[in-house]
Amino acid sequence: MLEQRFHTIIEPFRIKTVEPIRFTTREERAVALDAADYNPFRLRAEDVMIDLLTDSGTGAMSSWQWAGMMRGDESYAGGRSFATFEAAVRGICGYPHVIPTHQGRAAERILFACLVEPGDLVPSNTHFDTTRANIEARGGEALDLVVSDAYDPASPHPFKGDVDLTRLEEALAQRERRVPLAMLTITNNSGGGQPVSIANVRAAAKLCRLYGVPLFLDVARFAENAWLVKQREPGYATRSPLEIAREMFALADGCTMSAKKDGMANIGGFLALTDDDLASRCKEDLILTEGFPTYGGLAGYDLEAIAVGLYEALDEDYLRYRIRTMEYLSERLVAAGVPLLQPPGGHAVYLDGRAFLSHVSSEQYPAWALGLALYLEGGVRGVEVGSVMFGRRPDGSESPAPLDLLRLAFPRRVYTQSHVDYLIEVVLSVWERRHLVGGVRIIEQPLALRHFSARFAPVAAALVAEA
Numbered sequence: 266m267l268e269q270r271f272h273t274i275i276e277p278f279r280i281k282t283v284e285p286i287r288f289t290t291r292e293e294r295a296v297a298l299d300a301a302d303y304n305p306f307r308l309r310a311e312d313v314m315i316d317l318l319t320d321s322g323t324g325a326m327s328s329w330q331w332a333g334m335m336r337g338d339e340s341y342a343g344g345r346s347f348a349t350f351e352a353a354v355r356g357i358c359g360y361p362h363v364i365p366t367h368q369g370r371a372a373e374r375i376l377f378a379c380l381v382e383p384g385d386l387v388p389s390n391t392h393f394d395t396t397r398a399n400i401e402a403r404g405g406e407a408l409d410l411v412v413s414d415a416y417d418p419a420s421p422h423p424f425k426g427d428v429d430l431t432r433l434e435e436a437l438a439q440r441e442r443r444v445p446l447a448m449l450t451i452t453n454n455s456g457g458g459q460p461v462s463i464a465n466v467r468a469a470a471k472l473c474r475l476y477g478v479p480l481f482l483d484v485a486r487f488a489e490n491a492w493l494v495k496q497r498e499p500g501y502a503t504r505s506p507l508e509i510a511r512e513m514f515a516l517a518d519g520c521t522m523s524a525k526k527d528g529m530a531n532i533g534g535f536l537a538l539t540d541d542d543l544a545s546r547c548k549e550d551l552i553l554t555e556g557f558p559t560y561g562g563l564a565g566y567d568l569e570a571i572a573v574g575l576y577e578a579l580d581e582d583y584l585r586y587r588i589r590t591m592e593y594l595s596e597r598l599v600a601a602g603v604p605l606l607q608p609p610g611g612h613a614v615y616l617d618g619r620a621f622l623s624h625v626s627s628e629q630y631p632a633w634a635l636g637l638a639l640y641l642e643g644g645v646r647g648v649e650v651g652s653v654m655f656g657r658r659p660d661g662s663e664s665p666a667p668l669d670l671l672r673l674a675f676p677r678r679v680y681t682q683s684h685v686d687y688l689i690e691v692v693l694s695v696w697e698r699r700h701l702v703g704g705v706r707i708i709e710q711p712l713a714l715r716h717f718s719a720r721f722a723p724v725a726a727a728l729v730a731e732a
C-alpha cells in the first residue's frame with residue numbers, strides 16, 4: 266500500500282508492452298463520424314484515441330497472466346489448466362461445480378436453457394441486456410426491481426445497486442407465474458455500475474430461501490463490488506476484498522461470470538453452482554454448444570489467464586487505483602458543474618445526457634448526441650445507455666428510457682492519469698459549448714439491439730460548432 270502522506274494514486278504497474286494511439290484531427294474525425302452514420306459502434310477502432318466504449322475484454326494482461334498462457338495445457342479432456350482454473354474459481358466462489366464458457370452470455374444462456382420456461386418470471390436488481398435478452402429468448406420475463414434511488418442521478422445513496430426487497434418479495438410470493446430463479450447483477454452495470462451491499466444480498470437470499478427460489482449472482486464486476494463494500498458498508502473496512510467476495514458468494518446458489526471484466530482476461534466466462542442435478546444438465550448443454558466440460562468455449566491458455574486474473578482483480582492496490590480513477594474523474598467534472606450519475610461506479614463514469622444537453626429533447630437522444638460530440642471534440646468514444654439502447658419495446662413502439670446516460674467505461678490497466686486528464690479537458694470543452702450540440706434522429710434501425718447497427722443523422726447541421 267502507498268504511504269498515506271502521498272495523495273497521488275499512481276498506477277500500480279509498469280508498462281512492458283505499448284500499443285501506439287493514432288492521433289487524429291477534428292476534420293478526420295468529422296469524416297469518420299459521417300462514414301460511420303453517426304453510430305460509434307460503426308467507427309474503426311483505430312480512428313478512436315481514448316476508447317471507453319467498454320471495459321469488457323479490453324484490459325491489459327499482466328506478465329503473470331502471459332506466463333500462465335505459456336503453461337496452458339491444450340489437452341481436449343482432463344487438461345491441467347482446467348484443474349488450475351477450477352481451483353481458482355472455487356477458491357473465491359466456493360461452489361463445487363465450475364463450468365467454463367467462452368464469455369458471460371454463454372453462461373447465462375446455458376443456465377436459462379435449463380431453468381426458464383415460457384411465461385416464467387425472473388426478478389433481479391437490473392438485468393444486463395444480454396441477460397434480459399437470454400431470458401426473453403426462452404419466453405420468460407425479466408423483471409428489474411432496483412431501489413428507487415437508482416433512478417435519481419443526483420442521489421448519493423451508497424448502494425444504488427440494491428434490489429428493492431419489498432418488490433422482490435411480492436414477485437416471489439405471487440402465485441400466477443413460476444419464478445425459477447432470482448438474480449442480482451453485481452455491480453449493477455445498466456444502473457450505473459452501482460454496488461450491491463452485502464446486507465442486501467443477505468436479505469434477498471433469505472427471501473429466496475423462504476420461497477424456495479434459487480438465487481444466482483451475475484458477478485462480472487465482483488471485485489469492484491467488494492472494494493465498494495469495503496469503502497461504504499459499515500463493518501467491512503478492515504476486511505480484504507477476497508473475504509468480502511467469499512462472504513457474498515456464500516449467500517447465493519451460483520453465479521454467471523464474464524471473465525472479460527474482473528477476470529482480467531480478453532475472453533472467457535463461467536457458470537458456477539452448488540446444485541448437482543442442475544450442474545449435470547448445464548454440462549450437457551455445454552457439450553452441445555460450447556465444448557467438453559474441461560475447456561468449455563476456451564483454450565487451455567485462456568483458463569490459465571483467468572485463473573491468475575481473478576486474484577489480480579482482488580488486489581487492494583489495484584482496486585484502490587481503479588476506483589480512485591473513477592472518483593478523480595468524477596470530482597473534477599462535478600467541480601465544473603458537469604451533471605453525472607452520483608456516486609461514481611466501479612468501472613465507469615456515467616454522464617447525464619438529459620441534464621448535460623438540457624436543450625435537446627429526449628426524443629432526439631441527448632446522451633447519444635453527447636457521445637458524438639465527445640468523439641468529434643477529442644477522439645473519445647463512450648457508449649450510450651439510454652433511449653437508443655432501451656427505448657424500443659419488442660412491439661416496435663418507443664418511449665424514452667428512465668435515464669439517458671453516456672457511459673465512459675475504463676478498460677483495466679490500459680489508460681494512465683494523463684489520459685484521464687486529457688479526457689477531462691475534452692468533456693469540459695464540450696460542456697462549455699454544450700448549447701451548440703444538437704440532437705440526432707434515427708434513419709434506419711433493426712428490430713432488436715438497435716444501438717449496435719442503427720444509422721443516425723444529426724438534427725442540427727453541426728454537433729459542436731467550430732470554436
Ligand code: F0G
Nearest residue numbers: 319321368369370393395454485523525
Ligand atoms: N453481465 C454483465 C453485468 C455485463 O456487464 C456483461 C457484459 C455481461 C453479463 C455479458 O458478458 O460480454 O462476456 O458475454 N457487458 C459488456 C459491457 C458487454 O460493455 O458492459 P459477456
